[in-house]
Amino acid sequence: MLDKKAKLKGIRDLGRGNYLLTLSSPEQARLVHPGQFVMLKCAPGIEESPLLRRPLSVFDIHRHPRTERPSGLDLLVKDVGPGTHRLVGLARGTEIAILGPQGRGFQSPPEMHNRVYVACLVAGGVGIAALYLLARSLISHDVKPVLFYGARNAADLVLRESFAALGIETHYATEDGTLGERGLVTAPLASFLEQRSRVGLRVYACGPWAMMKATHELAARHQVICEVSLEARMGCALGACLGCVVQGRDENGEERFLRVCQEGPVMDSRVVDWDRPPM
Numbered sequence: 001m002l003d004k005k006a007k008l009k010g011i012r013d014l015g016r017g018n019y020l021l022t023l024s025s026p027e028q029a030r031l032v033h034p035g036q037f038v039m040l041k042c043a044p045g046i047e048e049s050p051l052l053r054r055p056l057s058v059f060d061i062h063r064h065p066r067t068e069r070p071s072g073l074d075l076l077v078k079d080v081g082p083g084t085h086r087l088v089g090l091a092r093g094t095e096i097a098i099l100g101p102q103g104r105g106f107q108s109p110p111e112m113h114n115r116v117y118v119a120c121l122v123a124g125g126v127g128i129a130a131l132y133l134l135a136r137s138l139i140s141h142d143v144k145p146v147l148f149y150g151a152r153n154a155a156d157l158v159l160r161e162s163f164a165a166l167g168i169e170t171h172y173a174t175e176d177g178t179l180g181e182r183g184l185v186t187a188p189l190a191s192f193l194e195q196r197s198r199v200g201l202r203v204y205a206c207g208p209w210a211m212m213k214a215t216h217e218l219a220a221r222h223q224v225i226c227e228v229s230l231e232a233r234m235g236c237a238l239g240a241c242l243g244c245v246v247q248g249r250d251e252n253g254e255e256r257f258l259r260v261c262q263e264g265p266v267m268d269s270r271v272v273d274w275d276r277p278p279m
Contacts, residue, residue: 001102002028005095009072011088014158017079018126019088022062022072023098029061029070031101034108034133035229035266038073038100039237042083050083053099055234055261057129057206059159073098076129076159102237103265106134106204106227109141117200122148122189122215124207125156130229130265131206132162139166146192147171150185150211154178186214193222205229205269209277216269226269232260232278247273 006025013019028038039053062072079088090096109116119138121131128149135145145166150173151157157179163170171188172180181188185207193201205215206229219226232244239262248258248271258264258271260278 001100002031003097003099004028006072006098008090008092008094008096010092011090014076016155016158018156018158019077019079020059020159021075021077021087023075023096024072025098026069026071028098028100029073032058032061032070032073032133033101033105034137035105035130036101036103037265038075038098038102039234040075040087041097041099042086050086052083052235053097053237054083054087055102055237057229057265058101059129059132060162061133076126078126099237103261104263104267106137106229106266108137109143112202115200116143116202118144118146118196118202120146120148120189120192120201120203122185122203122205122207122211123150124185124211125151126158127205127207127211127229127231128157128159129206131204132159134204135163135166135168139168144168148173148185148189148192150174150180150207152176184214185211186218189215190218193218193224198222198224203227206231209274212269213274216272216274219269227266228269228272229265230260230267230272230278231265234261237261244278246278247276249273 006023010022037055041053056075059076060074064071138145147170153176173185203219203226212228235241235243244260245257
């Protein structure tokens with residue numbers, strides 16, 4: 001984990017209050033694993049608001065066009081409050097303090113006990129930010145990713161062209177029916193799981209709590225391992241303040257608290273108490 005100042009190289013307006021920030025930070029880019037996050041400082045001085053940094057999943061790693069070495073990070077930011085509003089309003093060339101990469105990422109194929117052939121990537125809204133690097137990693141290990149991406153409408157399905165460029169199978173769902181299946185993204189996921197063998201299959205999810213809970217329940221019903229990338233309000237992101245804890249259970253069913261910044265953000269969905277969402 002490094003604490004650096006990175007230059008804002010570009011900002012792309014994706015619509016609906018979503019922006020893709022590109023930061024120049026080669027040292028941090030080299031360390032990133034799929035599913036990890038960074039903490040961005042929104043205001044330059046301690047006397048300015050907001051004081052605390054904001055956690056953001058790393059969407060992609062930029063590489064130098066000639067050497068192919070990591071050169072920077074792409075971060076998906078949704079303008080939802082004073083901190084993110086300041087970030088998306090910064091001018092190109094501005095230096096931003098960035099801490100990371102942090103947290104536990106997704107398990108890679110070489111780390112798995114059983115061979116995985118197909119991976120269901122389930123995203124809701126800006127939860128898509130955690131899954132692009134994972135999709136690329138899976139492809140590099142000869143695992144077939146299948147994307148299930150849901151949102152309120154087609155305009156909220158941001159960055160789907162990045163996944164389309166990978167040539168992977170995709171299933172979209174929108175609540176208003178403007179793209180893909182009308183309804184929740186767990187509907188096409190349920191159909192997919194019912195139609196194929198669970199051998200060599202794994203599920204990964206990131207999005208709203210209710211979506212991930214439903215995804216966990218589907219995976220458990222079909223006896224498929226599911227990893228979820230959790231979101232939580234963070235103070236220090238170092239495990240000290242305990243501001244990002246969620247409730248879970250150990251192998252004996254005993255309750256325990258899990259720090260999203262340390263034991264997560266990626267966790268086995270079976271350890272999370274889905275009946276107790278974070279505050």
